Amino acid sequence: METLTKNHIQETNTDFEVRSLDAVCVNESHLEHKWWHNLKYLAAGMLFGLLLIKAEVISWYRIQEMFRFQSFHMYGIIGSAVVTGMISVWLIRKFGIKTIYGETVEIHPKKFNKGQVIGGLIFGFGWALTGACPGPLFALIGSGITAIIVVLIAAIAGTWVYGYFREKLPH
Amino acid sequence: MKVLLMNPWPWYVSGPLIGLTVPLLLLIGNKTFGISSSMRHVCASCFPANIPFFKYDWKKERWNLFFVAGILFGAVLTSRFLVTGLTPDINPKLAEELAGYGIPVSGIVPESLVSWSSLFSLKGFLMMIVGGFLVGFGTRYAGGCTSGHAIMGLSSLQLPSLIATCCFMAGGILMANFILPLILSL
Numbered sequence: 001m002e003t004l005t006k007n008h009i010q011e012t013n014t015d016f017e018v019r020s021l022d023a024v025c026v027n028e029s030h031l032e033h034k035w036w037h038n039l040k041y042l043a044a045g046m047l048f049g050l051l052l053i054k055a056e057v058i059s060w061y062r063i064q065e066m067f068r069f070q071s072f073h074m075y076g077i078i079g080s081a082v083v084t085g086m087i088s089v090w091l092i093r094k095f096g097i098k099t100i101y102g103e104t105v106e107i108h109p110k111k112f113n114k115g116q117v118i119g120g121l122i123f124g125f126g127w128a129l130t131g132a133c134p135g136p137l138f139a140l141i142g143s144g145i146t147a148i149i150v151v152l153i154a155a156i157a158g159t160w161v162y163g164y165f166r167e168k169l170p171h
Numbered sequence: 172m173k174v175l176l177m178n179p180w181p182w183y184v185s186g187p188l189i190g191l192t193v194p195l196l197l198l199i200g201n202k203t204f205g206i207s208s209s210m211r212h213v214c215a216s217c218f219p220a221n222i223p224f225f226k227y228d229w230k231k232e233r234w235n236l237f238f239v240a241g242i243l244f245g246a247v248l249t250s251r252f253l254v255t256g257l258t259p260d261i262n263p264k265l266a267e268e269l270a271g272y273g274i275p276v277s278g279i280v281p282e283s284l285v286s287w288s289s290l291f292s293l294k295g296f297l298m299m300i301v302g303g304f305l306v307g308f309g310t311r312y313a314g315g316c317t318s319g320h321a322i323m324g325l326s327s328l329q330l331p332s333l334i335a336t337c338c339f340m341a342g343g344i345l346m347a348n349f350i351l352p353l354i355l356s357l
Contacts (some may be wrong), residue, residue, distance in 0.1 A: 081322050124342015160218060
């Protein structure tokens with residue numbers, strides 16, 4: 001049954017190129033797990049939600065400060081997160097650290113396309129307007145700012161419209 | 172101890188902890204950190220509409236939906252049990268500028284701009300609906316957001332992510348300094 005579904009998808013999925021264009025948050029694992037294995041990502045997400053609030057990243061005011069160069073706070077957060085991530089990835093590669101299932105860690109390389117420039121600018125506009133990138137949208141809703149549900153729906157609509165016009169946009 | 176937990180954490184504590192999400196996701200299941208893709212998975216699972224971009228095995232990426240559900244649920248618990256006040260200690264220059272537009276600094280987001288009641292005003296519409304749309308459209312066009320490109324992409328030394336991150340910042344700087352003031356004075 002599992003193989004059947006997979007073959008079916010390979011036939012209908014004309015979208016493999018997207019994996020290179022859109023190599024963000026791709027599942028690199030080749031293992032099949034029961035659904036409850038996903039609960040560890042729920043736990044990881046909960047920790048991340050806690051951090052977004054504790055870091056004040058969800059604050060509209062902090063985002064405005066960042067884009068006006070009025071505070072070091074957000075630069076410190078993003079900068080130190082990147083440095084920690086870099087050291088971690090370097091250590092994982094250097095010592096060949098395996099996943100908890102014993103798989104080799106794979107990171108899909110990204111290819112350059114014009115979308116990173118045009119889409120990047122468009123996202124920057126939206127980030128400064130809403131004061132939230134996608135992660136904080138979820139954390140804001142959880143913090144009780146329920147009106148952000150509308151912003152999230154608008155963002156999902158934006159994602160859908162991009163998918164609809166994708167072939168016609170420069171990449 | 173309790174006070175330390177309840178208060179916001181300085182950047183040099185929260186930043187590195189956010190960065191540790193990268194190895195955490197890699198090591199618990201070979202997952203590449205990224206959040207905006209969850210919105211693509213929502214489109215693929217709920218409204219694929221025969222669009223090639225949404226025809227893929229979204230169930231294989233279901234972990235990402237668990238992760239964002241976790242962010243929401245984690246925020247519910249944090250705001251309920253681990254938070255005292257959420258008005259950040261912002262630069263007085265920003266507070267002064269916002270006061271000029273009649274926007275007080277209070278809460279996590281300005282109530283007069285981002286709330287159910289402001290949704291039907293022109294400012295609220297531009298900031299919530301148009302802003303949200305640009306976030307969704309732009310992140311997918313760019314192939315990632317702050318997490319996927321700025322944190323994960325830069326951590327794994329990918330040049331396209333550096334270009335994308337610079338463009339996020341350029342777009343945000345343009346909007347916050349030149350376009351947003353026009354919207355706020357509407």
